[in-house]
Amino acid sequence: MLEEKGFRCLFDCGSGVLSALQHKISLHELDAVVVSHYHPDHVADIGCLQHALLIDSHLGKRTATLPIYAHPYDKEQFSRLDYQKVSKGIPLEAEQSLTVGRWVVKTTKTVHPVDCLAVRFDSEKYSITFTADTAWSEDVVRLAQGSDTLVSEASTYDHMIEKIPGHLSGKQAGELAEAAGVNQLVLTHLPQYGDVADLKKEAALAFRGQVRLARAFSEITIEG
Ligand SMILES: [Zn+2]
Structure with missing residues (x-):
């Protein structure tokens, strides 16, 4: 995770990341995610993160949609970055x-x-x-x-x-x-x-x- 002036951005979200991240911040404090590719060791915890965000939204802890920046070249995987109103995939292209x-x-x-x-x-x-x-x-x-x-x-x-x-x-x-x-x-x-x-x-x-x-x-x- 990168942090600058209170903005927190997670880079990739593989297995175990969700647990480790919560040793540093509460999940509702996360502002963005950037994903390099869709191999499981880089995205395995995205689904867990989305569900945790949904719970946070039910509890009123989080209202903002989490942007997840990732390449759109694998359409099926990219489409999974949208989850109800809690996360949204944002296309991040090569050389962009x-x-x-x-x-x-x-x-x-x-x-x-x-x-x-x-x-x-x-x-x-x-x-x-x-x-x-x-x-x-x-x-x-x-x-x-x-x-x-x-x-x-x-x-x-x-x-x-x-x-x-x-x-x-x-x-x-x-x-x-x-x-x-x-x-x-x-x-x-x-x-x-x-x-x-x-x-x-x-x-x-x-x-x-x-x-x-x-x-x-x-x-x-x-x-x-
Ligand atoms: Zn890989």
């Missing part, structure tokens, strides 16, 4: 630029088995780019160029990258961060096997800036 809360949001298509968008958020003071799910992509390098922070997937270890198509290794995430000239790299979408500390080491060999592993409930403050 639009305003979401405090940010100008820009996108590009990634290299992934299904349509997927990498997303950049620019505020007045800083910029942060999320690779979402992707194999190596010059378009993602271009999108992330000069961002303060790159949140990159690191789905596997470099010696296993051939087995995990459509994703990046820790080393490639570091190379992407270096090519994009960002200040800080946060590795996420970490594998459920191996020692993820090795991903940080791989990335640090390729990237001269700071490398972190994303952890549940951790917070990062970006000074512009």
Whole structure:
């Protein structure tokens, strides 16, 4: 989740996110959601979120419709973002630029088995780019160029990258961060096997800036 001047935007909503989010905020305080693509590990909790919002609306805690920005290339999945009056899908196309809360949001298509968008958020003071799910992509390098922070997937270890198509290794995430000239790299979408500390080491060999592993409930403050 990103927060700027009281505006809260969730990026992707996979399994477990709804529970984790409530350790930080009440759900009626969420202002927007941006979704990169419709693989279950990125949208599994959307239905749960919509139902929770419906309950909040019944309780009078929430009156505003939650905008969920996502690409419309999968019409069936996109249509599910509309739920009664509590959430509404807003088309977010590749190479589009639009305003979401405090940010100008820009996108590009990634290299992934299904349509997927990498997303950049620019505020007045800083910029942060999320690779979402992707194999190596010059378009993602271009999108992330000069961002303060790159949140990159690191789905596997470099010696296993051939087995995990459509994703990046820790080393490639570091190379992407270096090519994009960002200040800080946060590795996420970490594998459920191996020692993820090795991903940080791989990335640090390729990237001269700071490398972190994303952890549940951790917070990062970006000074512009
Ligand atoms: Zn995916």
